[in-house]
Amino acid sequence: MRKQFILTAAAAALLANGAWAARGDDGHVNILYWQAASILNPYLSGGTKDIESSSLIIEPLGRYDENGNLVAWLAEEIPTVANGGVAEDLTSITWTLKQGIKWSDGTDFTADDVVFTAEYCMDPNGGCQQETKFADVDTIEALDPHTVKITFTVPKPFPYGPFTGGESPIIQKAQFLDCMGPNAPTCTEANFGPHGTGPFRVTEFRANDVISMEANPNYRDPNKPAFASLTFKGGGDAASAARAVLETGEFDYAWNLQIDPSILSSMAEAGKGTVVSAFGTGVERMMVNLTNPAADLGEARSTVEGGPHPFLTDANVRRALSLAIDRVTLSEVGYGDAGKPTCNVLPAPAIYASTANDECLVQNVDLANQLLDEAGWMPGSDGVREKDGVRLSILYQTSTNAVRQDTQALVKQWWGDIGVETELRNIDAAVFFGGDQSSPDTFQKFYADIEMYTNLFNGTDPEAYMNNWTCDEIPSPANNWLGNNMPRYCNPAYDDLSVQLSKTAAIEDRAVIAKQMNDMLMQEGAMIPLVHRGRVSAHINTLGGIKLNTWDSELWNAADWHRVK
Amino acid sequence: MSDTGLVNPESPWGEVWVKFKSHKGALIGGTIFISIILLVLLGPMFWDVDPQRLNIREKNQGISFAHPMGTDQLGRDTFAQVLAGGRVSLAVGFTAMLLSLVLGALIGVLAGYFKWLDGLLMRSTDLFLALPLLPLLLVITMLYRDTLRAAFGPETGIFLLIVFVIGITSWMQTARIVRGDVLAIKEREFVQAAKSVGTGSSRIITRHVLPNILSPIMVSATLGIANAIITESALSFLGLGFPSDFPTWGRLLNDATAFITLSPERVIWPGLAISLTVLSVNYLGDGLRDALDPRQRGR
Structure with missing residues (x-):
């Protein structure tokens, strides 16, 4: 009986599909x-x-x-x-x-x-x-x-x-x-x-x-x-x-x-009606500033010349920050069906998606705490970890958008659980993404420790996108703050892979190189990916x-x- | 006047109190206003829920014993947030209002009383009125945010900045109104009489002019509190105000508007708090004005 019903339904669907x-x-x-x-x-x-x-x-x-x-x-x-x-x-x-x-x-x-x-x-x-x-x-x-x-x-x-x-x-x-x-x-x-x-x-x-x-x-x-x-x-x-x-x-x-x-x-x-969503290449991610954003550096703020970041250059800190985040909750709260947790900055198309970084899919506060303990970051009198007078205090900026502010609030609480102090800042999207050279609040200038936004590429070929994190792409006063390498990540091995990618034709080989590049960025903690974001539309x-x-x-x-x- | 009890009706302040008491609206407004202040200040002593504590499992809840005003989309307790937000909003409102009032009254009185200052001061008032407010705020916050943040910490630094910014951008209306009143009062017989017996300018201003222009100043003050609370919320909305997890009434209201179909009560609580405060301050100001106005006294 049931089988018959399914068959009838299938036939009806065929008819509806416009066969006649x-x-x-x-x-x-x-x-x-x-x-x-x-x-x-x-x-x-x-x-x-x-x-x-x-x-x-x-x-x-x-x-x-x-x-x-x-x-x-x-x-x-x-x-x-x-x-x-x-x-x-x-x-x-x-x-x-x-x-x-x-x-x-x-x-x-x-x-x-x-x-x-x-x-x-x-x-x-x-x-x-x-x-x-x-x-x-x-x-x-x-x-x-x-x-x-x-x-x-x-x-x-x-x-x-x-x-x-x-x-x-x-x-x-x-x-x-x-x-x-x-x-x-x-x-x-x-x-x-x-x-x-x-x-x-x-x-x-x-x-x-x-x-x-x-x-x-x-x-x-x-x-x-x-x-x-x-x-x-x-x-x-x-x-x-x-x-x-x-x-x-x-x-x-x-x-x-x-x-x-x-x-x-x-x-x-x-x-x-029905809400439909589908996933492209968009990833909501945190950029980790590897240079020092201290205000007293003046012009050299957040540039390679200004020197390394006081604590984010410690790989243990970056890994702990990533581990403390519950990405499943983040995507549920902010994106619903249109988001899924990810540990990659290159999550799609499927052949480019790496599985080497999936550690971060599950929140692990204990491991994060252990990493910080072992690295010598000990809680001070106010519960914030410190080492040699450097406090783990983070300024975390993003654009003004209700979903992003919710994400910030959640992350602040989780980082509080591992003894990291967080100050939130949100900047009007027109300013943040505006690229105005005279504004200190643009995402290129990155006068903060962590910043969060979504980036993606059109089509299916990731070459141009992965080239964003080569040394030449670092924004600085010399290039008028143009460039996409927000973390100021510079690794000659990564640049070599980028050259190799541009010379490789077979799609399988390209996938291998692109995955390597993604894994290098993730494992060195230049970025902390959060949510793989989909496109959302609705039809009656x-x-x-x-x-x-x-x-x-x-x-x-x-x-x-x-x-x- | 026999029911004044302890207050001596002969003293000027006693007379003000008697007059004020007879204004029903002012009395009710004052009571509500004082209860809001007490609730906001003392509330956290008996409702010790952390307003910033997230509990995602209890998100978007309705009214219950655990959460008298429900919870928001991240499971924060709305009642605790309204209490915490009230402290910030009222503090911002009062301080910014005082600043703009002092500035506005000072400039208004000087411009109205001293003819040689009038042109200069009123043109600079016009200049301030002509300045586009938002770009100005953007520039000020951009220039001084980091300095203040370094000197006072993120929250106090931003508080000082916001109070200052609201204060120096909202004194112009007060100044104009005060100037107009001063111009009229300056020509009245009692001021002329005081002048003719050789009273100094500062004494005339404090003894004769200021008491007579208290009513417009009071009205400006009450409107100023409301204005400051609303400006603060607009600033927070643009990301120029307090950090996004720092509750203020304006921010709570802004955050809740998106959820108006889902949980309408979330808009009502901060909205009610803002309206009640503004309304009661207005009535309070109304009563104070009547009570303080020497021309209306004894009528």
């Missing part, structure tokens, strides 16, 4: 982004909302699926060395385009459009926001109407910069021909209503407010999309967006809901086909979305 559905059968769908789209051309905007809204209309050759794998989109397959698409010497890549794809205006999609897209972005006068995607590109040529060859000036172990992911879609040559270089921003009609190969096309665009779309009549799959029309509404804030889907059901999908998990789950209890229960993607646009598979009946 035709294009436009499911009516209308409403999407809510609490930041409104201002343009539909990602080459002229770095904003997530613009990239994601335009991904409904224009598409790349290859993109990342929800598991972070590259999948062919407008191409027949992803070129690799194995299938001959990437040259043995890694200096060129050849894409073969799918046959029979049409633009939404009915004309054919060809290799000329791909070549034009590259020319459009690489025009030095165009102000293209995605120029880094085309780094080291020498030439791009159309070998025939369905083959494009990209040649690089240097060997590229990861040649998938151009034309993969939501940041680098193909635009139509005929439409953008007069929009090259300085004319790019003035082409309002094209920028607000690009012709595309994607499942939808624009009917009305109101900048910074709402976009109306309808199903693309020339979309390659005649049965998709299931929705005849779509509204992409922008504005408001995360909490009201969550409410509009989960409590009132006015919208079908809401994006990026960074609010307290208990508030989010109480909204979800209304039963109208009658909306099916959602596969939350953290590697690419969240709307990447909107063609498969449908109404659950």
